[in-house]
Amino acid sequence: MHLTNRIFDELQPGETACLRRLITADDLYVFAAASGNYNPMHLPGEDGDGDGVPDGLAPAMFVASLVSAVLGTLLPGPGTLYRAQSLQFHDHARAGDELESRLTVAEKHDDGSVTMAIRVTRPADGALILSGEALVSAPRRRFARDDIEIPGLIVQRHHHFEALLERARPLPPMRTAVVAPEDDRSLSGALLAWREGLITPILIGDKALIAAAAGEDSLAGVEIIDEPDHLKAAARACALVHEGRADAVMKGHLHTDQLLRPMVDRQTGLRVGNRRLTHVFVMDVPGMAHPIMVTDAAINIAPDLRTKVDIVQNAIDLAISLGSQQPLVGVLSAVETVNPDIQSSVDAALLSKMADRGQITGGLVEGPLAMDNAVDLTAARTKGLRCEVAGRANILVAPGIDAGNMLAKQLSYISHAESAGLVLGARVPVILNSRSDSAMSRLASCAVAALHHARLSGAKP
DSSP: OEEOOOOOOGGGTTTEEEEEOOOOOHHHHHHHHHHHOOGGGSSSTSSSSSSSOOOOBBHHHHHHHHHHHHHHHHHSSOOOOEEEEEEESSSOOTTTTEEEEEEEEEETTTTSSSEEEEEEEEEETTTEEEEEEEEEEEOOOOOOOOOOOOOOEEEEEOOOOOOOHHHHTTSEEEEEEEEEEHHHHHHHHHHHHHHSSSSSEEEOOOOOHHHHHTSSSTTTTTTTEEEOOOOHHHHHHHHHHHHHSSSSEOOOSSSHHHHHHGGEEEEEEEBBBBOOOEEEEEOOOOSSOOEEEESSSSSSSSSSSSHHHHHHHHHHHHHTTTTTOOOEEOOOOOOOOOTTTTTHHHHHHHHHHHHHHHHHHEEEEEEEEEHHHHOOHHHHHTTOOOSSSSSTOOOEEEHHHHHHHHHHHHHHTTTTOOEEEESSSSOOOOOOOOOOOHHHHHHHHHHHHHHHHHHHHOOOO
8 A cells, every 4th residue: 555645834725635435344343343332233233222123323433433544544644643623423324335534624733733624425415424623733754655554354254144044034944854963052053943944843863862952942843753773863864855754854963974874775865866975065254255165075085086076066056056156166186287196186177178068067167276276366367277267266176075174174263164064965955064063054054955955846045
C-alpha cells in the first residue's frame, strides 16, 4: 500500500478527501471481536430488540472509524493524531451498505492543529449517516512509503454450511437409520438434526445404552430397535433401506468397518452395481469463496485407477446435488507434470483424459495438480497452467487415504474448517461423523445427505 501525507503548511481550507467502504457481515464480527462490544443489535442474524427481525446494525463507532481511516491514510494522512471530535449520528447503516466518508479542511490553527468537517453518507439513497468535526494535530514531516503492510484477517465463520442448512430445512425429514447411537455425542447429533427437522431418526442399538446416553433428552416419539450387536445393527439398517423405511444411514458409536461391512454384502448390502463405496469430506474453510470437497480420506486406502474413477464420479455427483453447476475436480499429486516414477501423477493424467472422453461425466477433471496450483489462481498462473480447473478446484482428489486424511485434518485443525462426512456409492447416503465433530459438523452432514437424497429421489431442494 502506498501512503503519503499533506503536512500542516500545505493544507488549505476547503481541501477534501473521501473514502468509500462496503460494509460486510465480517466487518461487524471483526469490530465486535476487536472492541469487545457483543451487543446483538450489531451482530448479523441476531435480534437484539426482540421484535422478531434480525438487526445487524453497524455500530456507531464502526462508522466513526471510517472517518479515522480518511484522517490516517488520506488527509492529512500518516502522522495525523486525534485531539478531539464532535459527532452526530443521523441514521443507521447495515451490512451490505456502501458508505462514503468525506472530510474537508475547515480551519487551520496557529498551534498546528486543524479542524476537519465530517460527513458520512450512503450514496445509494443519499442518506446522511454521520456529521461533525474532528480536531487533529496535522503532520509536520513528509511521509511517503510503498511498503506499509498489515496482517490479513480471516473471520472464522462457516457461512457455506449455514447456506446448505437453509436449503435443506424445507425438505421433508430424511428417515435415517442411526446405528449404535450409544454415547452422548452420537445420540445428541442425531437428536439435534431431528429437532432441526433434517431427519426422522430410527435408533438401532442397545436400548439400555441409548436411554443412558440420552440423559435428560426425551426420546418420546423416536423409534428404537433393540440390537446390542453392532454388526447386526448395521445389517438391520441395510434391511430398513431395502424395506423402504430408511432414506439414509448414520454412524453412531461403532467402528466404521463394522458399519460398512454389511453394506458391501453382494446379496443384502447397499452397493449400486459395481461402484465402490467412497468417502467425501465437504469442508467449509474460512476465507474460501466456496466449499472444498476432499476425497477419499476414510475408506479406500491405496485406490487403483478403477477405484479412483468411482471416487471422482461420486464426488462430482455430490457436488451437483449441493448446487455446483460444473464441478471442478483437481486430481492431486506432488507435481503438476506427469512423472512415470510417481504413480499418482500418471493416474491423474488418465482420469483427466477419461473425463475428456466421457468416461467420467458431470464435471471438469484436471490432473496432475499440486495442491498450490489446484486452489490458488496465482500459483497456477505462475506455473503456466491455463485450464479452467487450475486454481479454482472445488473437489480435491487425494492419491491415497493417508494424504487425503492429512489434508482434511489440516484444514480442520489448522485452517479451522468445519467438515461434513458422507459415504457415497450406496443406495442411500451414509452419514459418517467423527466422535470429535462439532454440532455444526453433524448438522451439516445431515444437510448434505438430505440435499443429495433429494436430488437422487427427484425432490426439489
